[in-house]
Amino acid sequence: MTKKFTKDHEWVQVDGDVATVGVTDFAQSQLGDVVFVELPDAGRVLEKGKEAAVVESVKAASDVYAPVSGTVVEANQSLVDDPSMVNSAAETDGWFFKLQLKDASELDGLMDEAAYKAFVEESH
Amino acid sequence: MSMNNQGRPSAIPAGAASFDGVTGTVTGNRGLQIEEPLIFEQDSAGRTGVDLPDVPKVASRLGAVKPRARVGLPGLAEPQVVRHYTRLSQKNYAIDSGFYPLGSCTMKHNPRLNEKMARLPGFSDVHPMQPVSTVQGALELMDQLAYWLKTLTGMAAVTLAPAAGAHGEMCGIMAIRSAHEAKGDSGRTKILVPESAHGTNPATAAACGYSVDAIPATADGRVDLEALKAKLGPDVAGLMLTNPNTCGLFERDIIAIAEAVHAAGAYFYCDGANFNAIVGRVRPADLGIDVMHINLHKTFSTPHGGGGPGSGPVVFAESLAPYIPVPYVTHGKDGFALVENAGEGPAFGRMKAFHGQMGMFVRALSYMLSHGADGLWQASGDAVLNANYVMARLEDVMTASFEGPCMHECLFDDRFLKGTGVTTLDMAKALIDEGFHPMTMYFPLVVHGALLIEPTETESKASLDQFVDALRALAERAKSGDVAYFQAAPRLTPRRRLDETAAARKPVLRWTPPVPAEALAAE
Amino acid sequence: MRYLPLTEADRQSMLEAIRATSVEDLFRDVPKAARLAGPIGGLPNHMGELEVERLLGSMAAKNVPAGSVPSFLGAGAYRHHVPATVDHLVQRGEFLTAYTPYQPEVSQGTLQVLFEFQTQVALLTGMDVANASMYDGATSCAEAVMMANRVTRRKKAILSGGLHPHYRDVTTTDARFIGFEAVALPAAPTGGEDLLALVDDKTACVVVQNPDVFGHVRDYTDLAAACQAKGALLIVVVTEALSLGLLTPPGDMGADIVAAEGQSFGNALNFGGPYVGLFAVKEKYVRQMPGRLCGETVDADGRRGFVLTLSTREQHIRREKATSNICTNSGLCALAFSIHVSLLGEAGITQLAQLNHAKAVQMADKLAAVPGVEVLNDGFFNEFTVKLPKPAAAVVEELAKRRILGGVPVSRLYPGEMEDLLLVAVTETNTDADMDAFAAALSEVLA
Numbered sequence A: 001m002t003k004k005f006t007k008d009h010e011w012v013q014v015d016g017d018v019a020t021v022g023v024t025d026f027a028q029s030q031l032g033d034v035v036f037v038e039l040p041d042a043g044r045v046l047e048k049g050k051e052a053a054v055v056e057s058v059k060a061a062s063d064v065y066a067p068v069s070g071t072v073v074e075a076n077q078s079l080v081d082d083p084s085m086v087n088s089a090a091e092t093d094g095w096f097f098k099l100q101l102k103d104a105s106e107l108d109g110l111m112d113e114a115a116y117k118a119f120v121e122e123s124h
Numbered sequence B: 001m002s003m004n005n006q007g008r009p010s011a012i013p014a015g016a017a018s019f020d021g022v023t024g025t026v027t028g029n030r031g032l033q034i035e036e037p038l039i040f041e042q043d044s045a046g047r048t049g050v051d052l053p054d055v056p057k058v059a060s061r062l063g064a065v066k067p068r069a070r071v072g073l074p075g076l077a078e079p080q081v082v083r084h085y086t087r088l089s090q091k092n093y094a095i096d097s098g099f100y101p102l103g104s105c106t107m108k109h110n111p112r113l114n115e116k117m118a119r120l121p122g123f124s125d126v127h128p129m130q131p132v133s134t135v136q137g138a139l140e141l142m143d144q145l146a147y148w149l150k151t152l153t154g155m156a157a158v159t160l161a162p163a164a165g166a167h168g169e170m171c172g173i174m175a176i177r178s179a180h181e182a183k184g185d186s187g188r189t190k191i192l193v194p195e196s197a198h199g200t201n202p203a204t205a206a207a208c209g210y211s212v213d214a215i216p217a218t219a220d221g222r223v224d225l226e227a228l229k230a231k232l233g234p235d236v237a238g239l240m241l242t243n244p245n246t247c248g249l250f251e252r253d254i255i256a257i258a259e260a261v262h263a264a265g266a267y268f269y270c271d272g273a274n275f276n277a278i279v280g281r282v283r284p285a286d287l288g289i290d291v292m293h294i295n296l297h298k299t300f301s302t303p304h305g306g307g308g309p310g311s312g313p314v315v316f317a318e319s320l321a322p323y324i325p326v327p328y329v330t331h332g333k334d335g336f337a338l339v340e341n342a343g344e345g346p347a348f349g350r351m352k353a354f355h356g357q358m359g360m361f362v363r364a365l366s367y368m369l370s371h372g373a374d375g376l377w378q379a380s381g382d383a384v385l386n387a388n389y390v391m392a393r394l395e396d397v398m399t400a401s402f403e404g405p406c407m408h409e410c411l412f413d414d415r416f417l418k419g420t421g422v423t424t425l426d427m428a429k430a431l432i433d434e435g436f437h438p439m440t441m442y443f444p445l446v447v448h449g450a451l452l453i454e455p456t457e458t459e460s461k462a463s464l465d466q467f468v469d470a471l472r473a474l475a476e477r478a479k480s481g482d483v484a485y486f487q488a489a490p491r492l493t494p495r496r497r498l499d500e501t502a503a504a505r506k507p508v509l510r511w512t513p514p515v516p517a518e519a520l521a522a523e
Numbered sequence C: 001m002r003y004l005p006l007t008e009a010d011r012q013s014m015l016e017a018i019r020a021t022s023v024e025d026l027f028r029d030v031p032k033a034a035r036l037a038g039p040i041g042g043l044p045n046h047m048g049e050l051e052v053e054r055l056l057g058s059m060a061a062k063n064v065p066a067g068s069v070p071s072f073l074g075a076g077a078y079r080h081h082v083p084a085t086v087d088h089l090v091q092r093g094e095f096l097t098a099y100t101p102y103q104p105e106v107s108q109g110t111l112q113v114l115f116e117f118q119t120q121v122a123l124l125t126g127m128d129v130a131n132a133s134m135y136d137g138a139t140s141c142a143e144a145v146m147m148a149n150r151v152t153r154r155k156k157a158i159l160s161g162g163l164h165p166h167y168r169d170v171t172t173t174d175a176r177f178i179g180f181e182a183v184a185l186p187a188a189p190t191g192g193e194d195l196l197a198l199v200d201d202k203t204a205c206v207v208v209q210n211p212d213v214f215g216h217v218r219d220y221t222d223l224a225a226a227c228q229a230k231g232a233l234l235i236v237v238v239t240e241a242l243s244l245g246l247l248t249p250p251g252d253m254g255a256d257i258v259a260a261e262g263q264s265f266g267n268a269l270n271f272g273g274p275y276v277g278l279f280a281v282k283e284k285y286v287r288q289m290p291g292r293l294c295g296e297t298v299d300a301d302g303r304r305g306f307v308l309t310l311s312t313r314e315q316h317i318r319r320e321k322a323t324s325n326i327c328t329n330s331g332l333c334a335l336a337f338s339i340h341v342s343l344l345g346e347a348g349i350t351q352l353a354q355l356n357h358a359k360a361v362q363m364a365d366k367l368a369a370v371p372g373v374e375v376l377n378d379g380f381f382n383e384f385t386v387k388l389p390k391p392a393a394a395v396v397e398e399l400a401k402r403r404i405l406g407g408v409p410v411s412r413l414y415p416g417e418m419e420d421l422l423l424v425a426v427t428e429t430n431t432d433a434d435m436d437a438f439a440a441a442l443s444e445v446l447a
Ligand SMILES: Cc1ncc(COP(=O)(O)O)c(C=O)c1O
Pocket: B104, B105, B164, B165, B166, B167, B198, B200, B201, B242, B246, B271, B273, B274, B295, B310, B311, B312, C326, C327, C328
């Protein structure tokens, strides 16, 4: 069960053929206090790199992209009720949605934790 | 995710609560600052602030619709209403009371002569659908204003219809699209917009059915001409460029930009929000611009009124002139006439219920006549001089984003705050305690933690010096590491920092009547 | 030059501080060929107050103020008495000369006004929430249609033939450019259109007006339910906001969005602007609304305060994905609206609305008694349509010669159509003598 990261600051964790997706702790620190999230409905088919969800702070709105392709099986309802979980638990309870993976090989192009850390340090 | 650099503190910083802003008075009032409840909390059933004639006794004729039971409005007498709004007004900062260097907004003095003129019954008490024979003076005023705007911009035509800058942008882009359509050119789906543009520009392009393509800036804060050329092609309908731009700089390559845009078969839209820098000195037509809106509530001194109303006339070059929307004034054989219906020509449609923001037209013309050609020359010169003076006096303590000269506003970023723990927002709030309205913060987006200062020509040197001295002292204080001071600011305002996070998480957008005690008891 | 505080000595010392040789030098980034050598030609030089007053006063004198003669014009703009208090308060510099309340700590005055305004609009329209204003009723209407498209993800709007034709035109103009279909029904001076029959699974919304442009008042409760059953929204337009003081409000009829003109409260006729667009919705649609919203919160000391909120919908944050491009709205007109409504209160607004209706009933009876004149409406508020035996435009010109502003010819709104119809509006400002004079003059002109 490894965790992978994108250059757009999403993380994805795979368990069998189900991937859990969220935004990184670094991303939440840049956003400020999150006040609203808009999540995809179950059943929606997402394409890698395309808009999947929206996360808003008071002064910023950002699109969250699907790190891999697949079909949404569940959105995190408790995040909708308490968006501050993006700030307090970005990489754990603050997950956004779960996907039925379409093509596991898409994961290969993503960064591991160390690579992502280095990426953040060098680009920000 | 699409990261963006607009995130900033929106909750109350931990340090803020350390200052006890409530003085311990019994009432919560502080001398001239008086707490004021909502009007809804001052209700007494049956009380009113108007005396009306008795209603004649006739059988009502409402057809199938029933009269409503209750609206739910509170009853107050006139003195209570006067006091309510007077007290509320005292919680506002305003140009009348102090320096308001809000970049991009041109907060200049609002002459009271303009107000007096707009209230002449011959202008204010005229119905838009009166017979044209009874409104010849109103049409003459619109015609005069049109003449001034065309002369000042060198353009062929003008529409007065749009209600504000953003509405003018929409009008201009609609005209551009109409012109392409008239040529049978339907392949143009994109509008190019610099990264530094005001949010209304991309929003307008999208509202007119275009996709938006951002053009990067060069290191000196201007449009990257080569990048622009690379993006121009048969799919580009137009370029929307602000000039002077939102960094307060004149686009030096403007002529080359216009040529490149025209060579690609596209049109050049100029966002004229910053026209105050050049009015009476430079005619946009001479820069190759095809269409531009003018914010009468910026350049021509009509008041902002706490968020409007504005007025956004748009000037057009010959090539776009045929498409201007209805209504417009023409010179008929019996005096002035109005063309009111789009079916009567190539006009692209209609923007607004009636003829435009007449009240603003009167004010703007009153301002133009007061200044005249010589006064406008002096005014734009002073606006630019004031901004450059502020920039020169702050350069050694703050970090100017680009080299000068600037035009009517000067842009700083937050590099000078690096490592201090103090943010642009904190600086702004500390300025409030010093008695100044903050500059525009975090706009434009092309620099980090932007502080955009637009003094306008209606400030005296003494007023600029006071502001600069305060800002210099605050910059020094920030560098000395006094973060707590900044986080607790403002201390002296009717309200201290407000919790915007809480407001957005659980929006309360209206007053709701309290649940009656009996209902609570019954639960 | 009375608006410019810098002295020549100031300018010199400032140029020295900048290390510039002249003000012209500061304009060196402007291409030389585009720089004028001196004040622009073709315009006069500066004038004193007295001269400006004389010049503009002479233009104003060429107009016939509606209040100087018996006046019966409506069609989307209404002459009401505005209490003196309103204009006094809106001219307080702290309201007049402030910007949009971006810095809430020094804008609590404007913000509390907006919060109260939003509440008043929600109460009047019978809706859950209202925004802080739009430009005018027509642009509110167009924005409402675009919002319905976002909410339903459908792209067709059905516009009733009772919708003010200028509102229709603003909406169809926007529709054409943004790329959705707006089906405008033919004018319906006596009603009888079957809107529901046109609603299909592509329809985002149906737009009706109440009272409609011909003055008819209608109950849209069944239409609202039927639209919603088909997944479409009902948008109700109101051009005479005072009618909300008397009629069942759109919210009670089940409207999803109300787009209205608020000029009737607090705002002068101003030859058509500035006015104030009202925009109210059901709670569940708040995040799709255009325009600014003010919300309640607390400050660092725990005291109640107000801020602009849900801004991520707006252009300054969302840019090309914003719900609207609106920035400057109608702040001061909203303040005037709010003060007037506060002065009226529950008792005043009811009485004023009843007064308008009763006078309109009296006027309709007086006009119906003129030979050849027929009143078309069964139900109306303060405006109705009459059928004349002669073209209305010519009749209105004749009346103007007799110094009576006798309504709006329908053909001015619908060129070449319905030339015998005249819209007549009556408000509290019309005296019995005005009404008698109008009826008498009309008899004369028609004789
Ligand atoms: C650069 C720029 N463009 C456009 C606008 C929009 O103008 P308005 O607020 O009149 O719609 C503004 C004003 O805020 C602006 O500063």
